[in-house]
Amino acid sequence: MSGTRATPATGTTRQAGRTPAGGARAQVSTSDLSGDTYIRRAGRQLIVSIYGAMRVIRLYPPENEAVRNALADLAETARALREKEHELELRASNEFIFVNSTRLRLDLDNYASFSQILSVLRACGVGVVRVHGGAQARDWLVFLSLLLSQSKSDDDVTAFDLTERLAAAGVEAFALGAPLVTDDDSDYLQRAKEAAKRTYSQSVAVTKEVMNSVRMGASPNIKKIKRVVQTIVDQILNEETSLVGLTTIRDYDEYTFTHSVNVCIFSVALGRRLGLSKMQLYDLGLAALFHDIGKSRVPLTVLNKVEGLNDDDWRWLAAHPWLGVLALFHMRGQQELPYRAMVVAYEHHMKTDLTGYPKSTRPRLQSIFSKIVAVADGFDAATSRRAYQTVPLSPAAVLAGMRDNPRRGMDPVVVKGFINLLGVFPVGTxxxxxxxxxxxxxxxxxxxxxxxxxxxxxxxxxxxxxxxxxxxxxxxxxxxxxxxxxxxxxxxxxxxxxxxxxxxxx
Ligand SMILES: [Fe+2]
Ligand SMILES: [Fe+2]
Known part of the structure; x- marks a missing residue:
């Protein structure tokens, strides 16, 4: 393997991904020529062989001579490439194919083979194929047949499922990986990111407007905020990562508003994991965005106090759940009252054992929406810097606390869903x-x-x-x-x- 390509794969991939196809040719230095020219040529040969094998597998039974010849040819091409390079990794990223981190050039001759292989891999949820030494014709037959049949079926599979199926068929020659989301340059991701930023700042602006008008004693129109929630839900259903990433901004000055938007984003993403329908997510998002609306009726002097909260201050703060219910009763433009939002405003500081506040005089069950918002709220509050919390906790520590400390009073199933959403090391850690x-x-x-x-x-x-x-x-x-x-x-x-x-x- 040439020295220039000994860098970690992704670094090289990014460089290669950024270089326009024509530009790469102009920049090839003499030292690159031997390695890069070889891998480009051999890589293309490999793609053509895979494509050829796929075509005959589709047409003829495995024992047919055309199939046997194509597979023997493919196994030999792959073996030779792997032997020279000491590794063989195929990577599909957007519209490109990389072999051992070198992007193959696409031209008219190989257009059909490239697009065919890319679409089969995409349909199977596979982004990376590592070929181990000793991959025989039979291994390729099983692997390609599995890809072909899977790409036509409707069920969703992951690269992981396919690796398991290969292992079950006795084929250990391939390690499959999911498509990487590491391509910053992709137009699609860039557009999703821009859309997420617009959605986020618009949501913060509308939330600010609504909460401030409640503070001024006006009754704000709920329609606008409903549109904001719909945009958030649609965005999350479409591409979740960008919007969840924006929750890490945690603007100190705008805490009250960004907090509401963050809790809304987390709740919707979590509700989606828990299997709620789109309509339910709209409802949940609205409830989450309004969970602290009662704080608009708490004096700013109390909300902004840095230290030394007295009993009266605590009473004000502890009143924000039911003050929220009152505020929601006064919303305009609402045929039916936002009933679920009222429940969530009232219950989001209760705990599963009902030790939170407001105090319950009778036994009751916290609603599932309240449990979801409680987890999202607890996480965002603990990881943010606020007036009375100058050092925020690390997101990983907060998640671990929610999971392991029963006194936090969080629903364990909801917390588990949240950890699945954010990972053991949450986004932003x-x-x-x-x-x-x-x-x-x-x-x-x-x-x-x-x-x-x-x-x-x-x-x-x-x-x-x-x-x-x-x-x-x-x-x-x-x-x-x-x-x-x-x-x-x-x-x-x-x-x-x-x-x-x-x-x-x-
Ligand atoms: Fe609250
Ligand atoms: Fe809150």
Missing amino acids: LVVLDTFELAVVHATNPNPTAISRPIVRIVSDDRGNVLFPGHLVDLTEQKGDGTFARTIIKTENPDRYGINVGDYFV
């Missing part, structure tokens, strides 16, 4: 890697078994140089010897490093 790099958790891994190996953004190199905007890597990525390229050692307080986590999400 600053982590130290075993490479001595620092990284900010960007998203959970698409592979559901890799709950402690999220997608992270490297924000500081091994010598402590801060990188901005940094680059994304998948922590399930492995080195040539099968060990992980990077692993989280511990979480860290971003303040210690002067890092503002929210900056990496806008």
